[in-house]
Amino acid sequence: MQIIKTIKELRPVIHEYRLKNKSIGFVPTMGALHPGHLSLIKASREECECTVISIYVNPIQFNDKEDFDSYPRNFNADTQKVRDAGVDILFIPDDKEIYSKESSTFVEVSGHVTNILCGISRPSHFRGVATVVCKLLNIVQPDKAYFGMKDAQQAIVVAKMVNDLNFPVDIRFMPIVREKNGLACSSRNENLTDKERKKAIVLNQTLCHAEKRIIEDEERDAMKVTGEMYEMVSKTKGAEIDYISIVSLPDLKDVKEIKDQVMIAMAVVIGETRLIDNITLNVNEKK
Secondary structure: OEEEOOHHHHHHHHHHHHHOOOOEEEEEEOOOOOHHHHHHHHHHHHHOOEEEEEEOOOHHHOOOHHHHHHOOOOHHHHHHHHHHOOOOEEEOOOHHHHOOOOOOOOOOOOOHHHHOOHHHHOOOHHHHHHHHHHHHHHHHOOOEEEEEHHHHHHHHHHHHHHHHOOOOOEEEEEOOOEOOOOOEOOHHHHHOOHHHHHHHHHHHHHHHHHHHHHHHOOOOEHHHHHHHHHHHHHOOOOEEEEEEEEEEOOOOOEOOEOOEEEEEEEEEEEOOEEEEEEEEEEEOOOO
């Protein structure tokens, strides 16, 4: 595995793979790697001949400096994980490499897909995500890039940016990976205490309840389902709800009547840690 820290070093290495007609898969991350990240790497290795992973904690997608400072970082452990996973290139740029002092260009996906769900409480978040992903895609120039559906809104925003700006890359959405207790794998889980981890299970439990109500009980009133979800989470001491929503896919519009393809998404703060989770369902128009 090659460990590369600068764009100047990376580009000729990528060029060599291109000269050999090798397909390139890319997994952008902020480190604190978990089984969800490893599943993206596995998919890339199965579909591409070269797998590149980046580790970069992007400062401009954080609304809160304390959140940025507390984001888990463990470079040595991450390096071993990607080496064991068979990654070909690990790209670890620093801030100066990604954002020069003269940098004044940002990428913003406007409209509904960024103004709902996480976009309400984190108003500049997706501007930061779109900017850094745009930069990384331009640097690596992969054939395919892999994003986990735990961050479903982020994946949809990236896909829209790629489509709107005509990037020649296939954005691959990969399933959520969960711990044995149902908690969605997330780097932020590292910030949870043992007691908080037990409380955090309420996210998955609530989503499973909503799925049962919709699929088995054929409940189609979105407000009724989300109301029951709010009630469930509210019974968990120390859990603060950011949002619970049922939206259509892929346009992320709020729905009143549950039909066709929908995503049930939620964000809940447990202690000091903000967690997100979701499930997607295909619902027939007729009961």
